[in-house]
Each structure stands twice: as C-alpha cells, then as structure tokens.
Amino acid sequence: MKINSIFDIHKNTDFEKITLEIFKFQAKNCTVYNEFLNLLKVDIKSVKSVYQIPFLPIQFFKSRQIISSKKPVQRIFLSSGTTGNTQSRHHITDLTIYEKSFTIGFENFYGNIEDYTVLALLPSYLERDGSSLIYMVNDFIEKSNKPKSGFYLNNLDELSKILIELDKKNEKVLLIGVSFALLDLVETFNFKLKNTIIMETGGMKGRRKELIREELHQVLCKGFGVEKIHSEYGMTELLSQAYSKGNGIFECPPWMKVLTRDTEDALTILPEGKSGGINVIDLVNINSCSFIATQDLGKTYKNGTFEVLGRFDDSDIRGCNLMVL
Structure with a gap:
C-alpha cells in the first residue's frame, strides 16, 4: 500500500x-x-x-x-509514566509518516503553521525523554520560523510579556500547554487576548487536582480573556491528533x-x-x-x-x- x-x-x-x-x-x-x-x-x-x-x-x-x-x-516514543505505571513504548519505523500526519492534520483545522508564532508551555513533557508531543511541537516551532516561537519552561514572566506584545500586534499566536501550566500562568497574570489560540493538551500530570473539562475551560477562558479553549487529543500510542475548537467536541482528520x-x-x-x-x-x-x-x-x-x-x-x-x- x-x-x-x-x-x-x-x-x-x-x-x-x-x-x-x-x-x-x-x-x-x-x-x-x-x-x-x-x-x-x-x-x-x-x-x-x-x-x-x-x-x-x-x-x-x-x-x-x-x-x-x-x-x-528510528525512534521509540514513551508515555509519561507519571502514575508509577510502566511506560508505553511506541516503536516508530518511519518518522516521515508521523511528520506528515501532524502537519497535514494541523493544516486541516488551523491552516499553515508558518502563519503562527508557536509558544509551548509543556514542562512535564520537556522534563523527560521520548515524548511524541514534544517532537510534534518542536517541529511546529521550527516550521513557524517566527523569532518568538519556542518552549517556555518556567519563565512565565517572559511568556506573558510575549503573549501581550504579539496579541497587540494582531499576530496569529498558538499557545499550546499542559493544563496545570496554563493554570499557573493565568493565576499569576491576567490577559485580554484577541488573536491567540489557547490549546490545552489535557492532564494535570500529578501536579494539581484534576478538574472536569467545563471547570478547567471556564477558568482558562476568564484568565486569558478568550471565548473558547481549544484542545488536542493524542497519545503516545497514536500518530494522529484530533482537535477541538471549543466545548470539548473533537474532530478527527480524514x-x-x-x-x-x-x-x-x-x-x-x-x-x-x-x-x-x-x-x-x-x-x-x-x-x-x-x-x-x-x-x-x-x-x-x-x-x-x-x-x-x-x-x-x-x-x-x-x-x-x-x-x-
């Protein structure tokens, strides 16, 4: 085939x-x-x-x-294993298929990644090896080719300034983050963003009490000053992502x-x-x-x-x- x-x-x-x-x-x-x-x-x-x-x-x-x-x-992607369980291992024999999947998949829902500044707030993923999500987001950052694109581990002050600066310039921004890190950000800073997509990848990774989606999105909407929170649904064992543009309803690529x-x-x-x-x-x-x-x-x-x-x-x-x- x-x-x-x-x-x-x-x-x-x-x-x-x-x-x-x-x-x-x-x-x-x-x-x-x-x-x-x-x-x-x-x-x-x-x-x-x-x-x-x-x-x-x-x-x-x-x-x-x-x-x-x-x-x-070529590569083994590993699950987080944060709960003390054995990690899942996904053996990849052709990374180009994964790259094509997440590139075309994103374009289907959001357009060309080159049009966005990509800001990643994924501390729990960056702190370990073998994350398929980090592989994807790193590729997005490289393809975006924007000077402010990058990973922001603990430097929330710098990230908040960049978010406000780019939003005021009417630039298209994608902020993709794990739930607990996004909550940390809005608890420290207040935003009124108009040109930024806030995308959560789910999970508290043992850092906070789990919240139901409605409660999480309500807090994040208020904190970022946006109407909807987007979501990404993917996992170590898959090579495709589904996306939600709000209300927690996900759509799959073809x-x-x-x-x-x-x-x-x-x-x-x-x-x-x-x-x-x-x-x-x-x-x-x-x-x-x-x-x-x-x-x-x-x-x-x-x-x-x-x-x-x-x-x-x-x-x-x-x-x-x-x-x-």
Whole structure:
C-alpha cells in the first residue's frame, strides 16, 4: 500500500476500503495483533466492515513491541509514566509518516503553521525523554520560523510579556500547554487576548487536582480573556491528533476515526450517542497497530465528532485480559 493513499482519503468509502486493507496487513504482519486475533478466534477473511475489526488493548504497548514493519526502528516514543505505571513504548519505523500526519492534520483545522508564532508551555513533557508531543511541537516551532516561537519552561514572566506584545500586534499566536501550566500562568497574570489560540493538551500530570473539562475551560477562558479553549487529543500510542475548537467536541482528520465500545463487553461497538470506552482507528499507525482500545471514556456523534468524558482504571476494563501482559 502507498502511504500517500492514507492522506488522500476524502470519502467514507475510501476510509473503509483502506482500513480493511490495513487490518488484513496488520493481522498478518503484527505478531502481537495476530496472537490477539487468534485468541479471539477471529476469521480474518470474514471481517468485511470497520465495525467488525477487533481493537488491541492499549496496555500491550507497555509490555510488547507492537510493530508491523520489517524496517529498523528510528525512534521509540514513551508515555509519561507519571502514575508509577510502566511506560508505553511506541516503536516508530518511519518518522516521515508521523511528520506528515501532524502537519497535514494541523493544516486541516488551523491552516499553515508558518502563519503562527508557536509558544509551548509543556514542562512535564520537556522534563523527560521520548515524548511524541514534544517532537510534534518542536517541529511546529521550527516550521513557524517566527523569532518568538519556542518552549517556555518556567519563565512565565517572559511568556506573558510575549503573549501581550504579539496579541497587540494582531499576530496569529498558538499557545499550546499542559493544563496545570496554563493554570499557573493565568493565576499569576491576567490577559485580554484577541488573536491567540489557547490549546490545552489535557492532564494535570500529578501536579494539581484534576478538574472536569467545563471547570478547567471556564477558568482558562476568564484568565486569558478568550471565548473558547481549544484542545488536542493524542497519545503516545497514536500518530494522529484530533482537535477541538471549543466545548470539548473533537474532530478527527480524514484518516482517523473514533468508536465507542461497551465497557462490559469490549468486543461490542456502541451506536452514536452512547457512552463507552474509546476505540481509535489511526491509519497512520500502519507500521504498528491502527486499531487501539484506549482507557478513555467518551461518546461519539453522527457527524463523526466525539467527546472525552474521563478515564477508567485497569481494574474496570473487562473483556481485554485475553493475553498475559
């Protein structure tokens, strides 16, 4: 399969066709996924629909090498592991696919990254190695080619001055930050921003008490003086991102799709509007596994958008313990 065909998807029929092709490829070439399907007694030839594809529990990235390619590994992306759990490891054999995914994905929602000054407030990610988010944002900063673009670790005073300065000049600014760091910023400084996109990447990373999305966004809207807070939905085990331009409703790029599964029966896909575990189809994961059952809870809608409602613990996941991790 030509990788470019993934990025040329425009219709649901294209998505379904390529998804089934990738499923058959990974069922044969990804050892762990093949074992998983065999334990489920899945007849690969009988899978004719996206809704019949089994999703690999995301926990396997913590204990096994999930890979479908014979090419050498170029980079291993690591999860934060802040809760004391084992880190997930995503083995990447072609970084150019990831770069193309996050570049085109961002452009689909926000336009050319070169038009923005990119300010990154991601201390918890910068303080460790192997973050796929840092890799993406660093590429954004380099492509933006603006003098003020960069990472701001603890220098909130400098960051606040730059935000106010660029906003007054009517320059387009993207401030992307982890939730606790954005809260630190608005607790110290007040803003009235008109030309700046505030994008949170979620999570307190153990630094603060977790807030529900509505409460977090309300505080950030007031602190930055903006009407909406944008969000990015991604994870170590994926190579694509979904974006929300407000209200916590996420939209996927054409090569990514979110479904929800029954929390009591992991192999049952729920209809739109029903809350359940989030399953992600990420076709850019062609060299690992494109079908991931995450530990997030959410709800999907008929127009293809979705909402993240929370997370559930390992002890709450049923129907996934078919292989010893």
